[in-house]
Amino acid sequence: MGVLWVDNDVFNYLCKAGCLEAVLSNAPYTLRTTELVRNEAAAGGIALQSAITAMDRGEISVHPLGKPPLHQALQRIGGLSPTDLSLLLCAQHLGGQVLTNDKRLRIQCVAEGVGCKLFLEFLDECDQNGWLDAQTIEKLRVLCGAV
Amino acid sequence: MRETVKLPSLAEVVSKRVRSLRERRGWSLSELARRAGIGVSTLSEIEAGQSAPRLDTLVALAHALGAPLDTFLYANENPLEARLRAIETPENLPALQLWLERCRRYLEIEALVGKQGIRAPVYALQPSRRRRDELLQIEAIAEQERYRLQLGIEPIADLVTVVEEAGLRVIGADLPEHDVEGAVLFVAEHEAAVAFINCAKPSLRQRFTLAHEYGHLLLHRNRAEIWERDLFRANTPEERQANAFAAAFLMPKPLIERMYDEYGFSRKRKQLPMYGWLVMTRRLQVSPHALAWRLYNLGYIHESERDWALGEGASLLKEMERAFYDEPLEPPKVPTLSERARALVLHAYCQEQMTISAVIATLERTLYAVQEYLTAATMDTHKATKFFERVNTLLHGGEQHGSAVGG
Numbered sequence: 206m207g208v209l210w211v212d213n214d215v216f217n218y219l220c221k222a223g224c225l226e227a228v229l230s231n232a233p234y235t236l237r238t239t240e241l242v243r244n245e246a247a248a249g250g251i252a253l254q255s256a257i258t259a260m261d262r263g264e265i266s267v268h269p270l271g272k273p274p275l276h277q278a279l280q281r282i283g284g285l286s287p288t289d290l291s292l293l294l295c296a297q298h299l300g301g302q303v304l305t306n307d308k309r310l311r312i313q314c315v316a317e318g319v320g321c322k323l324f325l326e327f328l329d330e331c332d333q334n335g336w337l338d339a340q341t342i343e344k345l346r347v348l349c350g351a352v
Numbered sequence: 353m354r355e356t357v358k359l360p361s362l363a364e365v366v367s368k369r370v371r372s373l374r375e376r377r378g379w380s381l382s383e384l385a386r387r388a389g390i391g392v393s394t395l396s397e398i399e400a401g402q403s404a405p406r407l408d409t410l411v412a413l414a415h416a417l418g419a420p421l422d423t424f425l426y427a428n429e430n431p432l433e434a435r436l437r438a439i440e441t442p443e444n445l446p447a448l449q450l451w452l453e454r455c456r457r458y459l460e461i462e463a464l465v466g467k468q469g470i471r472a473p474v475y476a477l478q479p480s481r482r483r484r485d486e487l488l489q490i491e492a493i494a495e496q497e498r499y500r501l502q503l504g505i506e507p508i509a510d511l512v513t514v515v516e517e518a519g520l521r522v523i524g525a526d527l528p529e530h531d532v533e534g535a536v537l538f539v540a541e542h543e544a545a546v547a548f549i550n551c552a553k554p555s556l557r558q559r560f561t562l563a564h565e566y567g568h569l570l571l572h573r574n575r576a577e578i579w580e581r582d583l584f585r586a587n588t589p590e591e592r593q594a595n596a597f598a599a600a601f602l603m604p605k606p607l608i609e610r611m612y613d614e615y616g617f618s619r620k621r622k623q624l625p626m627y628g629w630l631v632m633t634r635r636l637q638v639s640p641h642a643l644a645w646r647l648y649n650l651g652y653i654h655e656s657e658r659d660w661a662l663g664e665g666a667s668l669l670k671e672m673e674r675a676f677y678d679e680p681l682e683p684p685k686v687p688t689l690s691e692r693a694r695a696l697v698l699h700a701y702c703q704e705q706m707t708i709s710a711v712i713a714t715l716e717r718t719l720y721a722v723q724e725y726l727t728a729a730t731m732d733t734h735k736a737t738k739f740f741e742r743v744n745t746l747l748h749g750g751e752q753h754g755s756a757v758g759g
Binding site: 212213214217218221222240241244245248249250252253269270271275276277278279280281283284285286287288289307308309310312344347348349350352 | 359360361362363364365403404405406407410411421422425426427428460463464700701704705706707708709710712713718719720723724727728731739742743746747
């Protein structure tokens, strides 16, 4: 079904709800992220350990800094971090959509013509297709303030 | 991203900045390689721009050089960097790099939320040959400024908030203690003025420095940037004027007169009793040093009394303070990021102008610690209470409170 470039906001929800492995096993998307996201996650301590482990095992592929399109220096965009910019660039040049719950990031994706899937839309898909159980989906909706 | 400009390669940017920072720290290739835990040949290749380093190598280099990672990722150098070279030393370079990044982020948030601009007026000093006339002019400016800011004559409790509301941005710098007191930068492209305060100095000193930088903003904004290595030994007219402003602003003459009357101190004797020094420094929240110069310039004490306070008096007064008071006088230190800046970050986030990743970088927090609070930030209190109850139940079986959410 395509590639999702995942930000840390989403990894954090999935780790807190303890369902990252279920998403990796059941959702027919290829989850990718960037080395800058991984670095930010690592700075968060043990909380995001399952995401780091999945990245290290290759279950979530990590696009390295220095490889196109991240071979160029970044251009500043107000309100965005280098981590956000790396996801945008990868989705734009390598294909796929950015998966985020961040409204500012979504606004920038739309402005740049980059595909973006909001986390709540993804949860609806998970619900409709049975990729996650109802209890987990409820948990994730609570965590992101949707209920 | 819209590729309207040709961006340099990451290898090129990293090469240039790593070499520049290494040389400014006075390190050889092997010294930096040793500190970063990488091979000399790897570092040599990076500096030659032959290849972009791996991220873990770049993180190690950034750490060793004491520079934020962002320094190596963006195409354009922070434009303020060149202006800080005047006070840069190999020892303070990491603190200056961090300060620059904080400053850049603060000004960027202001631009995002449209809160730029300096509201404080510029006061023109009339040229005067006599020092006394200059002091009188500055005295009047300080009084006018207190009136404009509706401060009355009472001591200023929260100086950072006062000067920030007047348009001076305040950012603390973690410099070595022996380093510069502070500085002010006028950033024309952002229509901003930023005060740079050394957080390692005693808090009374930080307070005086901040008032001094505010003086520069009011008196010398139309000139180029002003730097000072040591306020109290500065002998340029600008530094002298900024010191005079700080003294008059923090220690208004009417308040000093009122205290003299209240405690029955004699102006004629040109001396203060020991307890007078103690009472006045604590009430005005200034050091004996600053008070001594102020009273001397007002003609309330003799030169010998001033010199006593500048010399042996300071330590005697410290001992006396310990004997009579539970706590030493300690006004709040200048924060690395002010209340106002933090408020603007939250505002920008809630207005969908900043991403979570940019918020956590600016606040120097981890996502895991603040995610729920950012989610709740736009909720009304009723909804937020329910939200935290639900999150606690989900994550901790309902046994913990909101403060525990987010680890």
